[in-house]
Amino acid sequence: MGPIITCEHLTHWYxxxxxxxxxxxxxxxxxxxxxxxxxGTGKTTTINILMGYLKPxxxxxxxxxxxxxxxxxxxxxxxxxxLEGHVQYSYMTIEQVERFYSAxxxxxxxxxxxxLMKKLKVAPGQKISRMSNGQRSQVALGLILAxxxxxxxxxxxxxxxxxxxxxxxxxxxxxxxxxxxxxVFLTSHIxxxxxxxxxxVIIMDYxxxxxxxxxxxxxxxxxxxxxxxxxxxLTGKY
Amino acid sequence: MIIYKEWLKTRWVLLGILLVLGAITFYCFLNLxxxxxxxxxxxxxxxxxGKDTVLTEILRYLPVAAGVLLSAAQFVPEVAQKxxxxxxxxxxxxxxxxxxxxxxxxxxLSVLFLLQAVVAGAILSRWVVWELVARILRTMAVWYLxxxxxxxxxxxxxxxPTWKMRxxxxxxxxxxxxxxxxxxxxxxxNGFFPFLLVYVLLxxxxxxxxxARFKEGKQD
Amino acid sequence: MRMKLTGxxxxxxxxxxxxxxxxxxxxxxxxxxxxxxxxxxYSCTVHDFTALNRDGGKELRFLDRNGNPHGEEAQPTFYASxxxxxxxxxxxxxxxxxxxxxxxxxxxxxxxxxxxxNRTKAPVYLLMESVPVxxxxxxxxxxxxxxxxxxxxYRLADNALLQGKTDSLNTALRALDFAFPxxxxxxxxxxxxxxxxxxxxxxxxxxVFQIKQTAGxxxxxxxxxxxxxxxxxxxxxxxxxxxxxAYMTGRDGFLYMLRPDGEVIRTEVPFDARREDLLVxxxxxxxxxxxSTGTGERFYALRSEDFSLVDTMERAxxxxxxxxxxxxxxxxDSWVKLRLRGxxx
Numbered sequence: 054m055g056p057i058i059t060c061e062h063l064t065h066w067y068x069x070x071x072x073x074x075x076x077x078x079x080x081x082x083x084x085x086x087x088x089x090x091x092x093g094t095g096k097t098t099t100i101n102i103l104m105g106y107l108k109p110x111x112x113x114x115x116x117x118x119x120x121x122x123x124x125x126x127x128x129x130x131x132x133x134x135x136l137e138g139h140v141q142y143s144y145m146t147i148e149q150v151e152r153f154y155s156a157x158x159x160x161x162x163x164x165x166x167x168x169l170m171k172k173l174k175v176a177p178g179q180k181i182s183r184m185s186n187g188q189r190s191q192v193a194l195g196l197i198l199a200x201x202x203x204x205x206x207x208x209x210x211x212x213x214x215x216x217x218x219x220x221x222x223x224x225x226x227x228x229x230x231x232x233x234x235x236x237v238f239l240t241s242h243i244x245x246x247x248x249x250x251x252x253x254v255i256i257m258d259y260x261x262x263x264x265x266x267x268x269x270x271x272x273x274x275x276x277x278x279x280x281x282x283x284x285x286x287l288t289g290k291y
Numbered sequence: 292m293i294i295y296k297e298w299l300k301t302r303w304v305l306l307g308i309l310l311v312l313g314a315i316t317f318y319c320f321l322n323l324x325x326x327x328x329x330x331x332x333x334x335x336x337x338x339x340x341g342k343d344t345v346l347t348e349i350l351r352y353l354p355v356a357a358g359v360l361l362s363a364a365q366f367v368p369e370v371a372q373k374x375x376x377x378x379x380x381x382x383x384x385x386x387x388x389x390x391x392x393x394x395x396x397x398x399x400l401s402v403l404f405l406l407q408a409v410v411a412g413a414i415l416s417r418w419v420v421w422e423l424v425a426r427i428l429r430t431m432a433v434w435y436l437x438x439x440x441x442x443x444x445x446x447x448x449x450x451x452p453t454w455k456m457r458x459x460x461x462x463x464x465x466x467x468x469x470x471x472x473x474x475x476x477x478x479x480x481n482g483f484f485p486f487l488l489v490y491v492l493l494x495x496x497x498x499x500x501x502x503a504r505f506k507e508g509k510q511d
Numbered sequence: 512m513r514m515k516l517t518g519x520x521x522x523x524x525x526x527x528x529x530x531x532x533x534x535x536x537x538x539x540x541x542x543x544x545x546x547x548x549x550x551x552x553y554s555c556t557v558h559d560f561t562a563l564n565r566d567g568g569k570e571l572r573f574l575d576r577n578g579n580p581h582g583e584e585a586q587p588t589f590y591a592s593x594x595x596x597x598x599x600x601x602x603x604x605x606x607x608x609x610x611x612x613x614x615x616x617x618x619x620x621x622x623x624x625x626x627x628x629n630r631t632k633a634p635v636y637l638l639m640e641s642v643p644v645x646x647x648x649x650x651x652x653x654x655x656x657x658x659x660x661x662x663x664x665y666r667l668a669d670n671a672l673l674q675g676k677t678d679s680l681n682t683a684l685r686a687l688d689f690a691f692p693x694x695x696x697x698x699x700x701x702x703x704x705x706x707x708x709x710x711x712x713x714x715x716x717x718x719v720f721q722i723k724q725t726a727g728x729x730x731x732x733x734x735x736x737x738x739x740x741x742x743x744x745x746x747x748x749x750x751x752x753x754x755x756x757a758y759m760t761g762r763d764g765f766l767y768m769l770r771p772d773g774e775v776i777r778t779e780v781p782f783d784a785r786r787e788d789l790l791v792x793x794x795x796x797x798x799x800x801x802x803s804t805g806t807g808e809r810f811y812a813l814r815s816e817d818f819s820l821v822d823t824m825e826r827a828x829x830x831x832x833x834x835x836x837x838x839x840x841x842x843x844d845s846w847v848k849l850r851l852r853g854x855x856x
Contacts, residue, residue, distance in 0.1 A: 101508060104376065104380065105379075105506055106376055106379075106505070106506055106508060107506075107507070107508030108506075108507040108508055122506070126381075126382045126383050126384050127382065128382075129380060129381070129382040130382035132380075134376075134377075134380050136373070136376055136377065138372065140372045140373065140374055140376070140377065141374075141377065142296065142368075142374065142377065144299065144300060144368055145296075145299055149299060152295070153292055153295060153296055156292035156295075157292065157381050157382050157383065158382070331667075331668055332667055332668055332669070332670065333650060333651070333652065333667040333668060336635070336637065336654060336667045337637065337650070337651075339633065339635075340633055340635050340636070340637060340654075340700075341637075341700070341701075386514065416670075417670065418670055419670060420635060420654070420656050420665055420670060422633055422634055422635055422656055423633055423635055426633045459522070459526065460522065462526075462529065463522065463525045463526060463529060466525075466528075466529045466532065466533070467525075470839055470847070473839065473840060473847055474840065474845070474846075474847045476630065476845045477631070477633075478630075478631035479630075479631070479845055479846050479847050480846075480847050481631055481846075482846060482848055483846070483847055483848040483849065486848075486849070493517070493521055494521065496514055496517040496518035496521045497518050497521060497522060498518070499514035499515055499517070499518050500514070500515055500517075500518025500519055500521075500522065501518070503514075503515035503518070504515075
């Protein structure tokens with residue numbers, strides 16, 4: 054199988070501000086790739102382009118070898134998407150949202166979802182909008198995992214989660230991805246969680262890519278430094 | 292399943308619309324029945340034949356209100372927090388998805404309007420001859436069309452990502468409503484109605500235009 | 512996507528239509544100058560058309576076509592009561608003795624507006640009792656409903672079909688060779704008049720019949736003299752002097768008078784009810800018939816006894832300029848539909 058995601062010569066500007074120019078990267082099957090960068094460096098832009106919510110100035114991307122602006126519904130079944138801010142149908146309850154989504158995904162894993170939900174301790178009829186930030190994030194993550202998708206795309210998944218839970222989720226995600234052979238493409242601005250999670254890092258700065266490398270080899274080049282330290286080093290002042 | 296989601300979003304608004312529509316319709320015909328009781332049905336015939344009225348003018352703007360409210364209940368949650376991204380990402384053809392949303396809304400509205408028209412027709416035919424009832428219903432048809440238009444244009448304005456285009460679409464909508472309510476004369480729109488119907492149905496394309504622009508990432 | 516393109520075209524086409532609609536309307540709003548043409552009547556004393564000129568203050572001044580001014584005495588029949596109260600009403604006009612009562616009894620006014628002709632009417636016509644028990648006319652209690660296969664009579668109070676009356680009416684109509692469905696109905700179902708002539712109806716072959724209810728019996732009367740006219744417009748006139756039963760226009764585009772005895776008189780007045788306004792002001796001696804459109808008006812003076820043409824006059828309105836575009840309503844009809852607006856609208 055070829056690369057799950059391929060992006061070539063991606064260039065995008067917001068008005069007169071260049072986000073990046075000639076960005077190229079690939080995500081191989083079974084890999085966990087992290088797109089790291091400070092706020093405003095184009096992480097969400099990249100997710101939006103990948104998911105077909107933004108047309109880049111130039112360049113192209115393919116997912117499962119289909120152009121991202123016209124991915125077929127069948128292929129979309131294989132992609133689980135977590136939007137920035139854990140956006141979801143918050144006018145639904147936990148049960149309603151599960152009932153709704155499960156109809157669209159034939160490989161839906163009900164137990165994975167409810168397993169996570171049991172830990173939430175919420176009243177059955179409670180709307181997602183009435184839950185705390187952390188609870189809402191967990192619902193969104195539960196839906197992602199239950200989809201049993203081949204590719205997980207997570208935009209800033211750590212938003213709203215407390216540090217303890219974040220670390221727990223990173224471990225869970227890695228085990229899950231590796232065990233099931235899932236491919237993961239994620240973005241974050243909180244670096245410390247990702248050290249043990251990602252296989253590859255792409256570090257972005259304003260207007261360009263600083264590093265695109267296997268995580269282990271990157272860490273080896275900066276012995277004694279955490280990923281976060283390396284990130285600060287490379288991007289200058291935090 | 293799409294219907295399920297739309298139902299969850301809209302059920303309370305629908306109940307509200309049904310209650311208000313029902314109450315005002317009831318009030319309208321209660322008044323008319325009082326007129327018939329106290330002053331005789333002759334008055335209704337005279338008004339319908341000799342004056343430019345269809346006796347149900349109080350119902351005139353209800354379909355528009357219903358259309359706007361239902362559309363807002365469906366599409367505002369869809370657009371808030373850019374949740375449209377979730378809906379578009381579902382493994383279901385995006386074009387069909389949008390059509391399903393619209394068919395739900397227009398379908399529900401049509402049921403409400405049909406209900407009102409049937410009730411109106413049934414009550415009125417007790418008092419006046421069928422030709423006059425038909426005159427009233429043909430005149431009310433334009434109000435129902437305006438309700439559909441209100442639904443579609445509200446949806447289009449919600450789905451359009453930039454405020455500039457929203458303003459433009461609102462302007463076009465305003466023009467359409469001025470046109471649809473321009474003449475209070477019964478059956479004034481008879482000949483033009485088919486063209487108006489086609490125009491309103493074509494306005495569905497505005498929703499697709501908005502979604503396409505959303506997918507390109509158009510912003511103010 | 513095709514839908515995206517359709518949406519784009521739809522939006523910009525709509526904007527274009529909006530501009531074509533609103534701009535000319537705005538222009539007209541800004542540049543509209545009011546114009547009212549002076550009230551003009553044929554004078555039985557001056558024997559010319561005289562126009563009421565108001566810029567003299569309180570004195571009424573009538574100008575004839577040569578510009579000569581006249582006072583109220585130029586229109587003695589129109590101002591008869593005023594002149595009588597001043598004691599200046601002549602007792603002889605046009606070579607015969609006249610009284611105030613006779614003048615007033617023979618004054619008639621009739622109008623027609625294209626807006627009332629060009630509208631969708633319900634085929635329901637309220638039927639009065641033309642000879643009421645009490646002297647005054649009563650509000651109608653029944654209605655004629657015209658359908659493809661006949662004219663049905665309903666009682667208003669309970670929406671009941673009066674089968675007996677309906678059957679006799681349609682039998683009577685068929686006996687007179689009435690061709691269904693009926694086309695035009697003309698009448699005035701209001702109790703605010705002296706007497707009721709019921710309804711004048713044309714059949715599918717444009718022949719005129721009268722349907723009237725007298726002492727509870729609905730009767731039909733044919734007008735054979737209208738058989739070949741191709742009547743396309745009917746206006747019932749219920750004047751105190753019974754001068755005419757109705758005005759009509761025929762296939763030839765001229766105004767006809769229908770007398771109560773069934774006599775049909777053709778006038779020299781060309782008139783298209785669908786496009787032109789009609790104002791008829793008649794007195795003991797002359798009828799002044801004004802036919803007007805948006806661009807001007809034509810006057811015809813007819814002799815009252817036989818409607819023969821005595822004189823004519825034309826007056827054009829000052830023309831404004833308007834922006835071309837579209838509009839949806841018109842002064843001349845009651846419909847809403849797309850129309851083009853020319854330079855001279």
